[in-house]
Amino acid sequence: MSRRDISEFTIRRLSLYLRSLRELREAGTEVVSSRQLADGSGTTPAQVRKDLSLFGSFGKRGRGYQVRELLETLESILGLDRQWRVALVGAGKIGRALLGYADLERRGFRVAAAFDTDPEKIGTSHYGVTVRALEELEETLRAEQVEMGIIATPPAAAQDTATRLVEAGVTGILNFAPVKVDVPPEVTLRGVDVVLELEGLSFALTSDVAGGSRREPGSAAGG
Amino acid sequence: MSRRDISEFTIRRLSLYLRSLRELREAGTEVVSSRQLADGSGTTPAQVRKDLSLFGSFGKRGRGYQVRELLETLESILGLDRQWRVALVGAGKIGRALLGYADLERRGFRVAAAFDTDPEKIGTSHYGVTVRALEELEETLRAEQVEMGIIATPPAAAQDTATRLVEAGVTGILNFAPVKVDVPPEVTLRGVDVVLELEGLSFALTSDVAGGSRREPGSAAGG
């Protein structure tokens, strides 16, 4: 079972377990069972155990998992035992909101550079990050050893941005623009689209009986 | 096949098809094949046909689908042939970025009210929406006939907010706070968590071979 064979479903849940574990650590809890982790992340105990078993045996039968230990293990599995340097392209409303989102830094994602094409924005600083001209993208990303990029541009600029990020050595991209973006197969791409999520709610609320609990696979309920 | 039995996978893809169809309409294209729709949304022609077949037969063999007609059909299926009134709770960075996000209105989601607890924020206006005191939530939501809510509060306030939204008659919630939120089964909940997405990238970039094209089920690639 190579890391390659782990499904994204599992990875999303590992992040959710991590979230629970952080809360448990804050609360001073030392041991946790698969049932508690399941309750805290909206899944089942069997699912928790199966997910973890893909990477090893971390619990004690009849007892559960050590919170601190499992937390560190999951961080290591997810590659969070280091800092990631991220580039942000697009300093509009979403871009600036992200710059102000302290959780990124707190969780190990440092926005090392921000870019825009608008002369009005270039040179301004937001939460300690100065917006640069898009022309400087390639040079800056190589100099700053950036490995991830966030696209927060208008839709029309998204594909170009993705291409340039990849060209500059980025291998992971989070796309906030509501358009399809193509990247080479060795680059990992994820997308966030608020309208798409709302459209999902719209469908659910439109169902014949109105409302309703549907299966929620992709975006884990409660995220 | 009741609407209830349609998986969220299918619904997410319908939104993606819709995105493609809107672009095609802009471009003046009148007919589209399942192959083109698949290319435009990162899936396969068979998947497109299967998805659509769950709701009826909308195409012509040997020819394809009428762009305008299919677009209207999908909008109707998703419940987008009307306007939805949405409440926003939390006028922080994310909340205000959403208020300024014109696509919401353009796609039929009108932010009818915004709320916060911060006296500094209450009374201020952003993009035409005035921030009200949280105390007014129930009253306002009933008066404005709001059916959807967006939680953009700090994590600690998210569950309380959800409970109050539900109490005020909301049956669809989009949660931006990175905590688990519980709602009754008749309420539909979706979550967006940027850190969780970045952690997914972190895992992919940490894989033994570095980078890599993994299956991307939940968040449609390119979203």
Next chain:
DNA sequence: GTCGGCTTGTGAAAGGATTCACAAATCAAG
């Protein structure tokens, strides 16, 4: 009108993900 090239719609097959169910292990109490 018919031929050839396309494309849809859909059962059947294949491929994945989740749940079940139980042996093995741990621990506390007596």
Next chain:
DNA sequence: CTTGATTTGTGAATCCTTTCACAAGCCGAC
């Protein structure tokens, strides 16, 4: 040390999604 109450780890079974493959239908050319 033994018993009973827990809880993990995991093969097997179930459930769900995607892909395959092909008959049926459409269109333009001739």
